[in-house]
Amino acid sequence: VLTTDVAIVGAGPVGLFAIFQCGMLGLRTHVIDSLDTIGGQCIALYPDKPIYDIPAWPVISGADLVEQLRRQAEPFTPVYHLGQEGLSLERLPDGRLRLGTTAGILLEAGAVIVAAGAGAFQPNRPPLPDIEHYEGKSVFYAISRREDLANKRVVIAGGGDSAVDWALALVGLADSVTVVHRRAKFSAAPASTQRMLHLVERGEIELVVPYQLHDLAGADGRLEALTVSDTEGRRRDLPADALLAFFGLSTDLGPLSRWGFCVDKQQVSVDPTTAETSIAGVYAIGDVASYANKPKLILTGFAEAALAARAILSKLRPGDALHIEHSTTKGVPGLGRAA
Amino acid sequence: VLTTDVAIVGAGPVGLFAIFQCGMLGLRTHVIDSLDTIGGQCIALYPDKPIYDIPAWPVISGADLVEQLRRQAEPFTPVYHLGQEGLSLERLPDGRLRLGTTAGILLEAGAVIVAAGAGAFQPNRPPLPDIEHYEGKSVFYAISRREDLANKRVVIAGGGDSAVDWALALVGLADSVTVVHRRAKFSAAPASTQRMLHLVERGEIELVVPYQLHDLAGADGRLEALTVSDTEGRRRDLPADALLAFFGLSTDLGPLSRWGFCVDKQQVSVDPTTAETSIAGVYAIGDVASYANKPKLILTGFAEAALAARAILSKLRPGDALHIEHSTTKGVPGLGRAA
Numbered sequence: 001v002l003t004t005d006v007a008i009v010g011a012g013p014v015g016l017f018a019i020f021q022c023g024m025l026g027l028r029t030h031v032i033d034s035l036d037t038i039g040g041q042c043i044a045l046y047p048d049k050p051i052y053d054i055p056a057w058p059v060i061s062g063a064d065l066v067e068q069l070r071r072q073a074e075p076f077t078p079v080y081h082l083g084q085e086g087l088s089l090e091r092l093p094d095g096r097l098r099l100g101t102t103a104g105i106l107l108e109a110g111a112v113i114v115a116a117g118a119g120a121f122q123p124n125r126p127p128l129p130d131i132e133h134y135e136g137k138s139v140f141y142a143i144s145r146r147e148d149l150a151n152k153r154v155v156i157a158g159g160g161d162s163a164v165d166w167a168l169a170l171v172g173l174a175d176s177v178t179v180v181h182r183r184a185k186f187s188a189a190p191a192s193t194q195r196m197l198h199l200v201e202r203g204e205i206e207l208v209v210p211y212q213l214h215d216l217a218g219a220d221g222r223l224e225a226l227t228v229s230d231t232e233g234r235r236r237d238l239p240a241d242a243l244l245a246f247f248g249l250s251t252d253l254g255p256l257s258r259w260g261f262c263v264d265k266q267q268v269s270v271d272p273t274t275a276e277t278s279i280a281g282v283y284a285i286g287d288v289a290s291y292a293n294k295p296k297l298i299l300t301g302f303a304e305a306a307l308a309a310r311a312i313l314s315k316l317r318p319g320d321a322l323h324i325e326h327s328t329t330k331g332v333p334g335l336g337r338a339a
Numbered sequence: 340v341l342t343t344d345v346a347i348v349g350a351g352p353v354g355l356f357a358i359f360q361c362g363m364l365g366l367r368t369h370v371i372d373s374l375d376t377i378g379g380q381c382i383a384l385y386p387d388k389p390i391y392d393i394p395a396w397p398v399i400s401g402a403d404l405v406e407q408l409r410r411q412a413e414p415f416t417p418v419y420h421l422g423q424e425g426l427s428l429e430r431l432p433d434g435r436l437r438l439g440t441t442a443g444i445l446l447e448a449g450a451v452i453v454a455a456g457a458g459a460f461q462p463n464r465p466p467l468p469d470i471e472h473y474e475g476k477s478v479f480y481a482i483s484r485r486e487d488l489a490n491k492r493v494v495i496a497g498g499g500d501s502a503v504d505w506a507l508a509l510v511g512l513a514d515s516v517t518v519v520h521r522r523a524k525f526s527a528a529p530a531s532t533q534r535m536l537h538l539v540e541r542g543e544i545e546l547v548v549p550y551q552l553h554d555l556a557g558a559d560g561r562l563e564a565l566t567v568s569d570t571e572g573r574r575r576d577l578p579a580d581a582l583l584a585f586f587g588l589s590t591d592l593g594p595l596s597r598w599g600f601c602v603d604k605q606q607v608s609v610d611p612t613t614a615e616t617s618i619a620g621v622y623a624i625g626d627v628a629s630y631a632n633k634p635k636l637i638l639t640g641f642a643e644a645a646l647a648a649r650a651i652l653s654k655l656r657p658g659d660a661l662h663i664e665h666s667t668t669k670g671v672p673g674l675g676r677a678a
Contacts, residue, residue: 303642
């Protein structure tokens with residue numbers, strides 16, 4: 001069991017700034033995130049996209065924003081627990097909270113800040129019977145090693161960038177590449193779609209449109225073929241050793257939604273002056289938190305991090321809360337004291 | 340009479356960010372400030388001081404923060420009216436507001452955002468009879484041209500950096516330099532104080548401590564001498580052509596405090612979910628605005644700017660308010676559209 005002052009769930013921009021805000025008030029933090037890296041959506045979905053509404057940054061990329069926030073948090077030596085979700089939450093007899101993660105880590109903290117954004121990212125699964133028995137063996141929603149698909153008959157389902165880019169990347173490596181899409185038009189980058197259609201003409205990629213996935217055939221997690229169908233119910237069987245299904249990501253609060261706070265449309269209601277949820281000692285900030293008139297801005301989450309940190313300090317160390325100083329007079333560890 | 344969507348009172352960091360937030364929603368802005376330059380306290384009081392708690396800036400100087408915010412606001416072509424204070428506020432028959440400044444400018448706007456910080460800066464005046472008749476002629480609280488003091492008998496009152504730095508700067512130029520301070524210890528930078536004491540030993544500066552200003556003598560605004568007294572009432576007369584009094588700055592909401600909103604301890608009460616004051620259409624953000632549990636951070640003022648801009652849009656253009664987009668999809672004028 002690890003102990004800390006504050007457990008932060010979510011290492012996106014707002015969670016990272018919560019480390020800093022807690023740190024400035026002398027509160028130590030541990031941080032959990034379902035992704036294997038910090039930065040949340042900024043890193044997972046739009047690392048290169050320009051962001052214009054961070055104060056005092058006329059423009060900054062998602063990746064640079066996360067790097068700046070990581071550096072700002074670093075002097076407070078946060079402990080990161082990545083690749084795992086917050087799973088269980090229980091109240092200890094002394095009023096502290098015990099948070100369990102999906103990786104089995106137990107964290108005891110005086111307070112919990114949920115900065116989970118829209119929740120953990122999950123690939124959208126096609127609704128096929130028994131698909132779970134094939135996942136990770138012959139059905140994949142993401143590729144970590146391209147070489148694993150060498151000499152396989154690969155079927156790719158989807159019409160966006162992931163589907164098209166992987167079709168292009170696997171030509172010449174896989175035994176065959178077949179792309180199944182529910183309509184003839186692709187939403188991938190036009191240049192990539194053109195390249196794919198050129199390879200279809202040359203017979204290097206087979207295009208199966210407009211068809212949708214209908215059924216899987218195989219045994220023990222090893223795919224042998226899959227059935228696709230069109231809108232009129234006509235079916236085709238496609239031999240396949242691997243299915244790559246790229247139907248986008250959905251977000252889901254997952255186990256957090258069962259912690260017991262008031263959740264409405266994947267959002268947690270909070271007191272706008274403290275960011276506290278309906279569970280005492282549990283705070284929610286950023287996109288996951290809702291209250292009247294709230295602007296959905298990263299900036300607003302930053303300000304909520306400051307509110308939550310102050311509310312937590314008042315609760316955990318009522319004496320210290322009277323002596324909150326401005327950073328400009330207090331300085332930051334490792335950066336020295338201001339003049 | 341000038342017309343605009345939003346009149347912003349105060350061009351400190353929070354006022355500058357309000358230009359950006361309004362601009363992103365298509366609201367044009369005019370901005371008033373009592374100083375001759377934008378930046379407020381950040382520029383006037385601590386341009387070189389490191390600030391640690393601006394999100395995504397591990398450290399930034401006051402001057403750099405203001406420059407970043409100025410650049411971020413620039414695409415929205417704000418109109419600045421500097422060197423003047425907001426003076427009068429009246430409601431027009433159509434519900435719009437007319438704001439008059441101390442320089443005689445009239446601004447008609449759909450809404451007013453007060454981002455006045457602690458208010459306009461004023462030098463603290465020593466409580467001497469008739470001092471107002473000498474001000475600007477032979478009694479000064481700030482020096483714009485050092486040469487104006489050439490060959491004068493100068494008395495400097497105060498014990499901080501301004502007093503000591505000006506004493507050092509006038510040796511050799513003024514006919515005589517006398518420093519009056521109510522105690523023997525100076526609060527200026529130690530190195531500067533040492534240099535001054537060295538010049539005192541050499542007879543180039545006369546030190547009169549512990550004494551306070553007691554009276555002025557002269558006629559038609561021309562100082563001839565002043566009287567100082569110690570705590571036991573002993574007096575000394577000092578011949579003087581000029582008095583430089585450096586007793587720091589005080590801040591004051593000034594005419595704003597008579598606009599009719601609820602003011603308590605130089606702060607304006609606002610609705611924390613909209614930043615609206617008790618006067619409909621008038622909003623207050625940043626240090627001047629107060630509500631329960633508010634952290635006194637620049638960041639919090641930034642978030643309030645976003646709240647106020649949205650509340651103003653809902654009121655002025657209810658149709659537009661339904662279509663607020665994220666900056667990341669919308670882009671910024673002059674910076675192009677995001678990918």
